[in-house]
Amino acid sequence: MNSKIVFGSYVPVKSILHRLDPRIKLIMCIIYVILIFFVNNFLAAIWLLLALLAAIKLSNVGLRQYWQGIKPLFLIILITVAFQILFSSGGKAYWHWGIMAITRDGLINSLIIFYRFIVIITASTVLTATTQTFQIADALAWLMKPLQVIKVPVNQITLMLSIALRFVPTIMDETNKIMKAQRARGINFNAGNLLTRIKHLVPILIPLFVNSFKRAEELATAMEARGYDPNAPRTHYRQLVWHKNDAWAGLALLIVTVGLVCIRIFF
Amino acid sequence: MTGIKIRKLVFTYPDSKYPVLKNINLDFEPVSWTAIIGHNGSGKSTLARLIDGLLSPTAGSIEVDEIQVNESSLGKIHQHIGFVFQNPENQFVGATVADDVAFGLENRQVDRNKMEEKIDKALKMVGMSDYKNTAPINLSGGQKQRVALAGILALMPKIIILDEATSMLDPLARQEILALLQKLKKEYNLSIISITHDLKEIELADKIVVLNDSQVVKQGAPSEILKDKELLLEIGVGIPASQQLQKLLVERGINVPNRYLNLEELKNWLKQQLQ
Numbered sequence: 419m420n421s422k423i424v425f426g427s428y429v430p431v432k433s434i435l436h437r438l439d440p441r442i443k444l445i446m447c448i449i450y451v452i453l454i455f456f457v458n459n460f461l462a463a464i465w466l467l468l469a470l471l472a473a474i475k476l477s478n479v480g481l482r483q484y485w486q487g488i489k490p491l492f493l494i495i496l497i498t499v500a501f502q503i504l505f506s507s508g509g510k511a512y513w514h515w516g517i518m519a520i521t522r523d524g525l526i527n528s529l530i531i532f533y534r535f536i537v538i539i540t541a542s543t544v545l546t547a548t549t550q551t552f553q554i555a556d557a558l559a560w561l562m563k564p565l566q567v568i569k570v571p572v573n574q575i576t577l578m579l580s581i582a583l584r585f586v587p588t589i590m591d592e593t594n595k596i597m598k599a600q601r602a603r604g605i606n607f608n609a610g611n612l613l614t615r616i617k618h619l620v621p622i623l624i625p626l627f628v629n630s631f632k633r634a635e636e637l638a639t640a641m642e643a644r645g646y647d648p649n650a651p652r653t654h655y656r657q658l659v660w661h662k663n664d665a666w667a668g669l670a671l672l673i674v675t676v677g678l679v680c681i682r683i684f685f
Numbered sequence: 686m687t688g689i690k691i692r693k694l695v696f697t698y699p700d701s702k703y704p705v706l707k708n709i710n711l712d713f714e715p716v717s718w719t720a721i722i723g724h725n726g727s728g729k730s731t732l733a734r735l736i737d738g739l740l741s742p743t744a745g746s747i748e749v750d751e752i753q754v755n756e757s758s759l760g761k762i763h764q765h766i767g768f769v770f771q772n773p774e775n776q777f778v779g780a781t782v783a784d785d786v787a788f789g790l791e792n793r794q795v796d797r798n799k800m801e802e803k804i805d806k807a808l809k810m811v812g813m814s815d816y817k818n819t820a821p822i823n824l825s826g827g828q829k830q831r832v833a834l835a836g837i838l839a840l841m842p843k844i845i846i847l848d849e850a851t852s853m854l855d856p857l858a859r860q861e862i863l864a865l866l867q868k869l870k871k872e873y874n875l876s877i878i879s880i881t882h883d884l885k886e887i888e889l890a891d892k893i894v895v896l897n898d899s900q901v902v903k904q905g906a907p908s909e910i911l912k913d914k915e916l917l918l919e920i921g922v923g924i925p926a927s928q929q930l931q932k933l934l935v936e937r938g939i940n941v942p943n944r945y946l947n948l949e950e951l952k953n954w955l956k957q958q959l960q
Binding site: 550588639642644645646650651657 | 821
């Protein structure tokens with residue numbers, strides 16, 4: 419397995435954030451992202467950015483690792499921002515050529531979009547860097563619990579989710595193996611134009627799908643042999659327990675929210 | 686405990702014309718080790734799945750320790766029989782070792798407070814206590830099979846079925862798993878049914894059942910089956926090392942006793958002759 423930090427991978431270090439209950443972390447992340455959309459002035463933007471920086475500091479994960487997380491998406495962000503600058507109109511125009519123009523509103527809009535992109539991606543990276551995937555799945559299961567009232571099969575969905583996450587590394591491994599096998603047959607994945615490259619994906623995807631179905635079938639049999647019945651009630655080994663620190667984290671979230679509301683009212 | 690009784694068992698896969706198993710009558714003694722051998726496609730795995738109720742027979746009956754295997758007894762049967770499959774990767778459900786062992790317990794609705802103890806005990810039995818919080822990606826194939834065994838042992842089954850459970854392991858890991866199974870069988874009075882092509886695993890059995898052409902062509906003690914060289918070659922498991930040596934000695938005109946000797950027995954016999 420490669421140990422390169424990619425977007426959304428867990429960083430196994432010790433920190434206060436790592437120890438927090440995944441539920442509060444998930445809630446904080448969701449609410450934070452919602453708050454980002456309420457930012458309408460410079461001060462509010464700074465306020466939320468400070469909160470994020472504090473979280474990064476507490477996560478004990480280096481800034482460079484976060485940058486590694488954002489890097490693969492940076493090109494997409496830049497393209498989006500460039501489009502915003504060139505194609506939105508309004509306010510004072512500084513430069514124009516055909517349908518393209520750089521305007522005051524365009525610049526402001528693109529700045530806001532850039533800010534939102536970076537902050538939201540970083541915030542979710544803080545969550546995934548400090549929380550293992552199965553813990554996020556547990557937290558999601560807990561959040562979905564109320565849906566049981568309207569007959570949503572939450573337990574099945576949770577199990578599905580955790581099995582899917584459990585098999586991600588396995589499938590990655592398998593993809594590597596298939597790519598090697600196809601290289602041995604003479605496919606060059608790094609040559610040709612976009613269309614040839616996309617065509618080259620077919621001999622990877624087909625065996626991958628076939629194998630995944632076989633795996634799924636075997637796994638289903640194994641689960642049945644171990645007494646799994648999707649409609650029967652089950653007990654749960656992994657339990658989530660609230661600690662005092664989780665309450666403090668909730669309080670911090672409240673302070674950030676109240677702070678933002680105050681900034682919006684008074685400035 | 687009365688063991689497993691199979692009577693007039695027929696099984697045909699839904700999309701096939703020909704039966705995979707026809708008119709099988711078999712008895713498995715309690716607390717015994719039975720090896721089922723045969724060609725690929727001879728119906729070994731199908732037979733094992735039928736015993737565990739994972740498939741339902743086209744005709745005939747299966748009784749496991751006086752429980753009739755059918756739709757309504759599946760829960761009981763799955764509790765009674767632990768099944769270890771071939772591919773270690775595709776039977777690992779949990780995100781960590783402990784989670785995977787807990788899976789069966791969760792299905793049985795075992796109380797959370799009792800789980801920890803049962804998991805620790807099961808992991809200790811297979812020697813995986815140090816890996817309790819390890820993710821499957823960081824385990825070797827042999828270790829995953831151990832965890833699979835632990836997941837089954839936590840439920841305290843009476844019978845363990847191994848469906849080529851050691852075939853994807855390296856020789857050392859295979860030896861370790863087999864040694865472990867021998868020990869567990871003795872300590873906990875387990876019955877073991879192993880489907881295998883591996884001669885070492887076959888030699889461990891108290892009884893061997895040979896499947897060929899959808900039928901039981903021979904069954905008996907290893908000493909009886911393993912000296913039938915033609916049969917062994919025909920079903921593709923090969924000839925045990927001791928038998929090969931015996932054959933070579935006979936070819937050289939040396940008078941070797943005309944019965945099956947395992948390596949240890951042959952060694953003793955040779956020692957006697959040389960003295």
